[in-house]
Amino acid sequence: MTEVVDGSFVKVVVFQLADKEYVIPVSQVQGIEKLIHITRVPKTPSFVKGVINLRGVVTPIIDLKNRFGLGESSLDDSSRIIIITQNEMEVGIVVDSANDVLDIPTDLIEPQPEVVGGLESDFIAGVAKIERRLLILLDLDLVLNPIKVGV
Amino acid sequence: MDTTQYLEMFIEESREHLQACNEHLLILEKNPSDIAIVNEVFRSAHTLKGMSATMGYEDIANLTHKMENVLDEIRNNKLHVTPELLDVVFIAVDQLEEMVLDIASGGKGKLDVTSTVQKLHAIETGMEIPLAATIVAPIETIESAENSKTNLLSYDDYELTIIQQSFEQNYSTFEISVSLRDDCLLKAARVYMVFELLEKMGDVIKSSPTVERLENEDFDQSFTVALVTVEEKEVVQKKLMKVSEVTEIIVNEFSIEKLKTRQKDKSQNNEQNQLIQGNVKEDLQEDFVNEEEQGKVSTSKTTVAIGNKTIRVNIERLDILMNLFEELIIDRGRLESISKEINNNELDETVEKMSRITGDLQNIILNMRMVPVETVFNRFPRMVRQLTRDLNKKINLEIIGAETELDRTVIDEIGDPLVHLIRNSLDHGIESPEIRKANGKPEEGTVVLRAYHSGNHVYIEIEDDGAGINRQRVLKKAISKGVVSESDAASLTDQQVAKLILSSGFSTVEVLSDISGRGVGLDVVKTTIESLGGTIEISSTEGKGSLFSIQLPLTLSIISVMLVELEKEIYAVPLSSIIETAIIKPSDILNAHNQKVIDFRGKVVPLVFLEDVFEVPKYSNEEKYFSVVIVRKGEKMAGLVVDTFIGQQEVVLKSLGTYLSSVFAISGATILGNGKVALIIDCNALIK
Numbered sequence: 001m002t003e004v005v006d007g008s009f010v011k012v013v014v015f016q017l018a019d020k021e022y023v024i025p026v027s028q029v030q031g032i033e034k035l036i037h038i039t040r041v042p043k044t045p046s047f048v049k050g051v052i053n054l055r056g057v058v059t060p061i062i063d064l065k066n067r068f069g070l071g072e073s074s075l076d077d078s079s080r081i082i083i084i085t086q087n088e089m090e091v092g093i094v095v096d097s098a099n100d101v102l103d104i105p106t107d108l109i110e111p112q113p114e115v116v117g118g119l120e121s122d123f124i125a126g127v128a129k130i131e132r133r134l135l136i137l138l139d140l141d142l143v144l145n146p147i148k149v150g151v
Numbered sequence: 152m153d154t155t156q157y158l159e160m161f162i163e164e165s166r167e168h169l170q171a172c173n174e175h176l177l178i179l180e181k182n183p184s185d186i187a188i189v190n191e192v193f194r195s196a197h198t199l200k201g202m203s204a205t206m207g208y209e210d211i212a213n214l215t216h217k218m219e220n221v222l223d224e225i226r227n228n229k230l231h232v233t234p235e236l237l238d239v240v241f242i243a244v245d246q247l248e249e250m251v252l253d254i255a256s257g258g259k260g261k262l263d264v265t266s267t268v269q270k271l272h273a274i275e276t277g278m279e280i281p282l283a284a285t286i287v288a289p290i291e292t293i294e295s296a297e298n299s300k301t302n303l304l305s306y307d308d309y310e311l312t313i314i315q316q317s318f319e320q321n322y323s324t325f326e327i328s329v330s331l332r333d334d335c336l337l338k339a340a341r342v343y344m345v346f347e348l349l350e351k352m353g354d355v356i357k358s359s360p361t362v363e364r365l366e367n368e369d370f371d372q373s374f375t376v377a378l379v380t381v382e383e384k385e386v387v388q389k390k391l392m393k394v395s396e397v398t399e400i401i402v403n404e405f406s407i408e409k410l411k412t413r414q415k416d417k418s419q420n421n422e423q424n425q426l427i428q429g430n431v432k433e434d435l436q437e438d439f440v441n442e443e444e445q446g447k448v449s450t451s452k453t454t455v456a457i458g459n460k461t462i463r464v465n466i467e468r469l470d471i472l473m474n475l476f477e478e479l480i481i482d483r484g485r486l487e488s489i490s491k492e493i494n495n496n497e498l499d500e501t502v503e504k505m506s507r508i509t510g511d512l513q514n515i516i517l518n519m520r521m522v523p524v525e526t527v528f529n530r531f532p533r534m535v536r537q538l539t540r541d542l543n544k545k546i547n548l549e550i551i552g553a554e555t556e557l558d559r560t561v562i563d564e565i566g567d568p569l570v571h572l573i574r575n576s577l578d579h580g581i582e583s584p585e586i587r588k589a590n591g592k593p594e595e596g597t598v599v600l601r602a603y604h605s606g607n608h609v610y611i612e613i614e615d616d617g618a619g620i621n622r623q624r625v626l627k628k629a630i631s632k633g634v635v636s637e638s639d640a641a642s643l644t645d646q647q648v649a650k651l652i653l654s655s656g657f658s659t660v661e662v663l664s665d666i667s668g669r670g671v672g673l674d675v676v677k678t679t680i681e682s683l684g685g686t687i688e689i690s691s692t693e694g695k696g697s698l699f700s701i702q703l704p705l706t707l708s709i710i711s712v713m714l715v716e717l718e719k720e721i722y723a724v725p726l727s728s729i730i731e732t733a734i735i736k737p738s739d740i741l742n743a744h745n746q747k748v749i750d751f752r753g754k755v756v757p758l759v760f761l762e763d764v765f766e767v768p769k770y771s772n773e774e775k776y777f778s779v780v781i782v783r784k785g786e787k788m789a790g791l792v793v794d795t796f797i798g799q800q801e802v803v804l805k806s807l808g809t810y811l812s813s814v815f816a817i818s819g820a821t822i823l824g825n826g827k828v829a830l831i832i833d834c835n836a837l838i839k
Contacts, residue, residue: 036826037826037827037828039720039820039827039828039829039830040720041807041811041814041817041830042764042765042766042767042814042815042816042817042830043765043766043814043815043816043817044811044814048811050828051807051808051811051820051828051830052828053822053826053827053828056477056478056481056822057805058805058806058807058808058820058822058828059808060807060808060810060811062810088809089808089809089810090808091808091810144810
């Protein structure tokens with residue numbers, strides 16, 4: 001579960017994937033980067049786009065859309081990389097666009113509805129409905145579960 | 152002159168000298184008549200004696216002094232080197248090591264060395280055990296207590312020896328009493344200036360009050376020092392008077408005779424100490440005789456300052472330095488590629504110069520972290536000697552490649568596992584001389600300890616020509632311990648069987664000895680090595696011997712690589728695994744059992760098509776020629792087929808992070824001059 005600030009509000013970054021809006025607590029976001037050259041890493045699952053040079057640190061990049069089984073992200077100028085820290089591990093996720101920072105009252109966050117099908121439901125920590133927007137809170141622990149491939 | 156700042160240096164140097172003693176004694180044991188070696192040991196012991204006396208470690212000084220006497224007798228052909236004699240000397244060195252270790256861990260370096268001192272003395276004097284030698288240590292404390300009362304200098308036997316020797320060398324000894332002005336504010340600063348002057352002129356061998364107290368300004372207006380110098384009395388006085396706020400300098404020349412009478416007076420005044428003081432004199436006289444015999448080697452040594460200055464740096468700081476330097480290297484790469492594009496002469500020159508300087512800097516920084524494995528290896532000859540005696544075996548230890556360098560962090564960890572493995576080889580590997588003879592082997596077994604670089608790794612091997620690993624016995628044991636099931640056992644290869652001895656709770660020797668543990672040892676070895684990112688392999692032939700091979704990563708963070716291109720992707724191959732590069736025609740490629748191979752200088756080398764292994768997206772097809780990088784892993788070779796060679800470059804090794812913790816055949820990544828990331832190929836994973 002993602003951490004809750006002050007018990008009343010969570011500050012989150014909102015980003016878009018396909019048509020849905022997802023949120024990640026701001027405390028775990030290191031920064032949002034424009035798309036730069038990604039070096040492919042062979043023999044990794046398809047959602048691992050590769051690695052980038054993030055100011056001297058080699059940072060792995062994953063494609064959330066692919067991870068959720070929603071198809072491949074088309075990388076273009078509006079694509080953004082959100083750098084997340086989780087358990088002292090830095091990972092970048094490719095999103096269609098990152099457009100907002102919001103305060104969500106914690107009491108608006110509900111556990112995920114059981115009917116939300118699809119692979120992505122495995123990664124959801126909760127949902128929040130604000131005005132007319134449905135924001136999906138991601139469980140980064142599950143999304144960023146380290147992968148071991150090869151030997 | 153607070154001694155604590157010299158403590159680190161003292162400990163380091165003491166260790167070096169003790170190690171030198173150990174090594175030379177071992178050589179001496181093999182060549183008992185070689186006086187040159189005795190001289191070496193003597194020199195080490197003598198320096199140690201001087202250092203420890205200066206630092207105030209009486210027990211060490213005392214023990215080394217006696218050791219020195221024995222060595223001197225050997226040197227003068229009055230004694231002969233026998234195993235018994237060496238045993239005692241070895242015990243003495245052991246105790247010295249123990250004391251130094253104690254000091255290093257914050258102790259006082261005290262140890263009851265009486266019995267060893269007596270033994271040494273017995274050897275020296277031909278089996279008589281005088282009482283005097285045993286009470287030397289306590290006297291010093293009583294004497295120093297007196298010093299503070301009377302403010303007259305008195306000397307222990309070591310200091311007297313120096314004075315005596317300096318007389319022989321035409322040095323004079325002065326007792327100088329320095330008085331400072333009553334209103335002197337910074338007494339410690341004046342003391343420092345006085346000492347600095349004194350040390351330019353000669354050696355200060357004693358001061359009262361002690362140096363620590365002088366530094367803490369814990370004295371009245373005056374203090375007394377003893378100086379050994381070649382300067383004239385007047386010169387000394389004049390020079391010292393130049394220090395401001397010094398009111399009076401009294402310089403007294405003195406001889407041993409004067410001193411003796413003074414000490415006699417003192418002992419008469421003090422009835423309580425009479426008996427002990429008497430002993431001192433006896434002991435002194437005895438020492439004088441010995442010292443005179445020692446001649447010039449020792450006297451010149453006392454005045455030689457300890458060179459080779461070192462400082463200790465926290466390894467964390469080196470890591471920070473390294474990280475900063477890595478960033479610099481990346482920017483250097485970037486500058487190089489920019490200057491190539493711009494093609495401006497002045498820029499090129501500057502960048503070139505910067506490259507050279509950073510290159511030098513890099514060597515220095517890397518070398519700071521590298522330590523030869525010698526520092527670990529050099530304790531083994533001694534250990535093997537001891538063990539062979541305990542085990543009643545004849546074993547020769549051969550060390551090859553002790554100069555191989557490894558990162559400090561690895562060095563610190565590798566010691567214990569090696570001790571375990573060597574003990575294991577000695578205890579379980581090498582047979583007793585009788586059995587060896589019966590099996591037609593030379594009585595003396597051989598254990599080879601070998602270190603070498605290969606590829607991105609350092610290998611440390613322990614090879615013995617002993618009994619090897621008995622497959623049946625190991626299997627039987629493993630099954631009874633539940634390490635493997637009976638059905639699996641039959642299908643295991645010999646190498647797999649050998650590896651079973653590394654599993655926990657395994658020990659095949661029916662009678663446990665205290666030499667090689669209780670069956671936990673080899674398991675710990677494996678764990679430690681794996682925690683260092685290394686691996687351990689065992690190959691063994693029954694009746695012929697075993698080979699334990701440890702592969703350790705060179706935790707170098709900057710490596711030389713060859714950059715290669717695969718379609719549009721750039722990969723780096725560590726230069727250390729490359730034998731050479733070649734360009735071959737498709738017709739050179741042969742097929743052998745579904746494996747494409749080439750004939751490379753008479754050897755059949757399998758080809759690895761990196762494009763296929765790395766599933767590189769293909770744009771073009773059909774090559775006229777193939778570019779091949781021939782790489783090796785130990786003895787084995789492989790040819791990596793790439794599209795083009797780009798060139799050689801120094802790069803910073805970066806990890807892919809915890810998220811991508813183990814990717815097949817990729818050992819890490821690096822950042823190129825253009826800011827892009829290139830992956831570093833792990834050749835070892837590609838060679839089967």
